[in-house]
Amino acid sequence: MVKKCFSAAFLVLLASCSGDEATDPQAIPWQTSELVGYRYELVDKDHVEQYAFAKDGMVALTTGQKNGPVMGTTYYWSIDKKGVLSIGRESGSTDVRLVKLKSNNDQVTVN
Numbered sequence: 001m002v003k004k005c006f007s008a009a010f011l012v013l014l015a016s017c018s019g020d021e022a023t024d025p026q027a028i029p030w031q032t033s034e035l036v037g038y039r040y041e042l043v044d045k046d047h048v049e050q051y052a053f054a055k056d057g058m059v060a061l062t063t064g065q066k067n068g069p070v071m072g073t074t075y076y077w078s079i080d081k082k083g084v085l086s087i088g089r090e091s092g093s094t095d096v097r098l099v100k101l102k103s104n105n106d107q108v109t110v111n
Contacts, residue, residue: 027111028100029083040108051087053077059087085110 035053042049048070051061055058059077076091086094102109 007074026101027083028101028103030079030085030098031083032079032102035077036110043107057091061087 020073036055037054040051040053046066048062048064048066050062053062057076057078058077060072061075062072063068075087075089075095076093077087078092079087084098085098085100087096087098088094098110100108101111
């Protein structure tokens with residue numbers, strides 16, 4: 001399992017976006033092959049967020065504070081027709097939309 005990191009400076013659980021937002025013109029479409037079997041971690045000095053993406057459309061999420069309490073739960077993920085990653089509490093729902101802006105071997109920048 002390869003580890004990649006989000007370099008977004010926000011807690012994804014607290015970020016909610018409507019599906020009607022315009023996609024950033026610099027967005028790079030997500031591919032299923034970038035997610036399945038990979039674990040992504042938030043790069044942040046205070047907060048922990050880890051996402052482990054499964055082939056069946058489930059994502060295991062661990063969130064909390066570094067050196068503090070953490071919790072785990074399961075969400076659903078999908079990639080929409082614009083290549084935006086959607087994560088939601090229920091299949092087909094969107095609580096968070098992650099637009100990929102930059103990617104290299106071990107780090108992904110999202111908006």
